[in-house]
Amino acid sequence: xxxxxxxxxxxxxCRRLVPFVQIFGLYVIMHGHSSPGGxxxxxxxxxxxxxxxxxxxxxxxxxxxxxxxxxxxxxxxxVLLYAGVGVLCLLLGANYLDYSxxxxxxxxxxxxxxxxxxxxxxxxxxxxxxxxxxxSFE
Amino acid sequence: MLDFIIGHFNNxxxxxxxxIGFYAMTGKTNLVKKLVGMNIFQWSIILFVVSLSAxxxxxxxxxxxxxxxxxxxxxxxxxxxxxxxHVLMLTAIVVGVATTGVALALLLRIYKxxxxxxxxxxLKRARSSG
Amino acid sequence: MxxxxxxxxxxxxxxxxxxxxDMPNTGDPKSAPAVHVSPRYIEDSLEETAVPNMVTAVLxxxxxxxxxGEAAVVFTGAMAVLLILRTRREEQ
Numbered sequence: 001x002x003x004x005x006x007x008x009x010x011x012x013x014c015r016r017l018v019p020f021v022q023i024f025g026l027y028v029i030m031h032g033h034s035s036p037g038g039x040x041x042x043x044x045x046x047x048x049x050x051x052x053x054x055x056x057x058x059x060x061x062x063x064x065x066x067x068x069x070x071x072x073x074x075x076x077x078x079v080l081l082y083a084g085v086g087v088l089c090l091l092l093g094a095n096y097l098d099y100s101x102x103x104x105x106x107x108x109x110x111x112x113x114x115x116x117x118x119x120x121x122x123x124x125x126x127x128x129x130x131x132x133x134x135x136s137f138e
Numbered sequence: 139m140l141d142f143i144i145g146h147f148n149n150x151x152x153x154x155x156x157x158i159g160f161y162a163m164t165g166k167t168n169l170v171k172k173l174v175g176m177n178i179f180q181w182s183i184i185l186f187v188v189s190l191s192a193x194x195x196x197x198x199x200x201x202x203x204x205x206x207x208x209x210x211x212x213x214x215x216x217x218x219x220x221x222x223x224h225v226l227m228l229t230a231i232v233v234g235v236a237t238t239g240v241a242l243a244l245l246l247r248i249y250k251x252x253x254x255x256x257x258x259x260x261l262k263r264a265r266s267s268g
Numbered sequence: 269m270x271x272x273x274x275x276x277x278x279x280x281x282x283x284x285x286x287x288x289x290d291m292p293n294t295g296d297p298k299s300a301p302a303v304h305v306s307p308r309y310i311e312d313s314l315e316e317t318a319v320p321n322m323v324t325a326v327l328x329x330x331x332x333x334x335x336x337g338e339a340a341v342v343f344t345g346a347m348a349v350l351l352i353l354r355t356r357r358e359e360q
Contacts, residue, residue: 149291235345
């Protein structure tokens with residue numbers, strides 16, 4: 001599964017389908033407020049787009065673009081973003097993760113958006129990291 | 139009697155799914171089949187708890203038309219499905235994914251060291267190699 | 269040995285079903301999970317948080333601390349797989 005795919009159908013379909021899957025994954029993350037979705041669901045869809053690209057183009061090509069170091073950094077950045085919003089609310093004078101002191105017209109909605117993006121980044125990085133590790137073990 | 143059957147047949151379905159997973163976990167000797175059985179067991183519990191949130195004649199827990207000026211009328215709790223079991227089971231699904239990933243990694247290391255994934259054969263080789 | 273497993277499994281299933289006979293009917297709006305705190309989540313979530321999706325409002329705002337623990341669990345799972353599978357070559 002690590003090598004470039006040999007069947008023409010797999011190569012053509014997977015490569016053409018990947019941008020649409022990525023846009024759909026980003027849409028599900030950002031529209032978690034008004035339609036079913038949110039951070040976890042969109043993160044899994046985004047991770048599956050990378051797995052589709054590995055199936056058709058091989059592990060080396062994808063690791064040149066989305067390297068193992070960047071995947072590990074992405075996994076940690078999401079949790080940092082989430083905890084960072086909590087500490088920011090603490091510095092502004094309220095309890096931990098109390099969004100009502102953020103500077104916006106609808107502060108709780110803004111706080112929820114930032115933490116959903118954080119959770120989406122973490123889930124994407126975690127699933128792609130597990131996939132890379134399982135594939136490149138000999 | 140019919141009322142009882144209509145109200146409780148989904149419990150019987152989820153318990154049957156749970157017992158399929160339970161039999162796979164205890165009755166098979168291949169480690170990958172045990173892992174699949176554990177996954178089936180987990181999913182049956184998740185489906186069962188989500189089914190506790192149903193209400194007759196209610197719709198999904200998303201308010202439509204909330205961006206129009208004036209907004210929707212006062213929301214009535216019996217028109218919307220209970221959102222709390224959905225939220226709790228989102229966490230359970232993600233925990234299941236993480237557990238399956240770690241279990242697969244362990245299976246890879248076991249196969250590399252002992253050369254087999256059968257339970258009885260594994261015990262023999264582990265005992266003889268110390 | 270397979271007969272023993274089958275008998276134990278069916279016995280467990282029967283006992284579980286007998287235990288679930290006393291549960292309220294499916295789809296009952298007056299059952300216990302639907303009357304304590306969830307009417308407050310349904311009725312007040314739009315005014316307090318301005319988010320129409322009640323599931324996201326409960327997950328990220330009312331129970332946001334649990335979701336922080338959840339993200340930490342996913343992170344720990346990825347790190348555990350990393351520790352198990354990435355080895356350094358001892359021999360040259």
